[in-house]
Amino acid sequence: MNSIIQADQHFLVLTMVVAAAAFGIWSEHKKWFGKVSGILVTMISMSLLAMAGFVPVGSGTGVSVPVYDMVFDYFIPISIPLLLFSSNIIKIIKESGKLLLAFIIGAVGVVLGCFIAFSFIDLGEDAGNTAGVIAATLVGGSINFVATGETLNFSTNPYFSATIAVDNFVANLYVLFLFLVPALAFLNRFWYKKSTGVEAVEQDEEQGSPVTMERIAISLFLAVAIAAGGQWLSPYLQSLFNTDLNLSILLITVLSLVVANVIPSRLRPLENTAFTIGLWMMYAFLAVIGASTNIYEVLKVGPSLLLFYLVIMFFHFVFLMALARLFKLNVYEVIVSSAANIMGPSVAAPMAASLGQKRMVTPAILVGILGYVIGTFIGVSIALALS
8 A cells, every 4th residue: 555655755754753753752741641651652653654554654565665774774773882871780780789689589580470471371473582572671671672673583573563562551550550569568578677768869970961962973973883893793693603693783782781881981971962862763763663563463462462461570570579578678679670670760760769769769770771781681582492
């Protein structure tokens, strides 16, 4: 079916991609969309435009859309380094305290829950890859979801876009549940009892570094150079290991982590700028994924995915709760670390603050970033183990 905007009308197609990304980002700050993830708003809006024949469909038509191809080929490899510039592993270990332990327990719970769900829920032919991207996003975040999907050559599968939709829906419900946990008296026996005084959160002087032209230029230069290094090395490693996996994304992730941990002091002033650019690129990528999404397919495969997510989240929380007293974790350490697992630092940090646990705000950000570091590797490993 021909669309109103043709595939070769590059600037019009790019306008719609950028508009969908902007709409999703804007929606997160509005009351009527505030409870719905901006990622989901971006994807659904672009999907509806594609299904209505306004913009080109991203897959299944046999017609290449150069703008979509550009976003696939360039935005993700460049956005990964930008989003990982703040991944200083030594700082994470030193400053996150018991929240790090709780986060690791929660990540183990996600992995075990994934294997349990896989044992009795049928996710179709590509079930192993689907399980891998789910585990990646529940340990890390959307960046890991996308990176794992690209590594596994899974991003064009109908389950890929359906999983993003289900992920956002279930994760929002789970966060609401976490806010209720401290009020559930019957769970009190599972928590380590210790008073948790409110302490002032230490602010990193550079964390609020303003976005400047110089920082944009340096951030993009470093990100493009890292992406180029990963792309250049990838064919050699693929040949060495005789694999069809897209190793360039994994290599870019590894190189990003190396740079972030070798010169952390040089990157600190760039973190705010780099993350802002990287996040916008991620939204643009998800807009393109939305253009490839058939909502009817999402509804068709949704129930099994929903059950898969619910099993993992239930086991993750029960596992954390069962080990809380053994490792002397109080209720706030459990729920903030769980939020960092399931929703990442952008939700875990404000949750800690809103619960009166200001001393946990910075650790929540740090362990959430650790999720970005390990999520892709865990997701790919699970996919390979289950495929």
